[in-house]
Amino acid sequence: MAYEKCLAVLSDPTRRAVFEHLRSGPAAAGDLARHFPVSRxxxxxxxxxxxxxxxxxxxxxxxxxxxxxxxxxxEALRSWLDGFWETALANYKEALERDEHGDQ
Structure with a gap:
């Protein structure tokens, strides 16, 4: 699954809340429904x-x-997000190296 689909699916606030609720462990639909102001x-x-x-x-x-x-x-979403960190860290490293060598 591409990260775009993951973002689209999780963009719905209720769906995202249901997904986040599952962090605490597996649950049946009926059990989940008790935690939300929507129907089963x-x-x-x-x-x-x-x-x-x-x-x-x-x-x-x-x-x-x-x-x-x-x-x-x-996995796809994490990979996509990790790409931002990799770019940020690479840019930070370059800035440190420029500063270390007196480059402006």
Missing amino acids: PAISQHLNTLLDAGLVEVERRGTQRIYSIRLAGL
């Missing part, structure tokens, strides 16, 4: 969108579907 079907739709994007995975336990974060789904 709405939470299920958000979870399906997260699932389609590869950001969560689902496991069947009896009649329940348990959702959890799929860390591999964040």
Whole structure:
């Protein structure tokens, strides 16, 4: 999944909050719905969108579907963000080296 899709999926505040709630551990849609002022079907739709994007995975336990974060789904986003740090650190190193050598 490209980082653009990850950003688009997580741009919805409720969906992002559902995703962040899963940081505390796996949960069923019904359990998640208790924490939000939206209906259970709405939470299920958000979870399906997260699932389609590869950001969560689902496991069947009896009649329940348990959702959890799929860390591999964040790889593209993390890579993209790391690129900013790599550029910033490279620029910082160049600035230090210029200053060290008296270059302006």
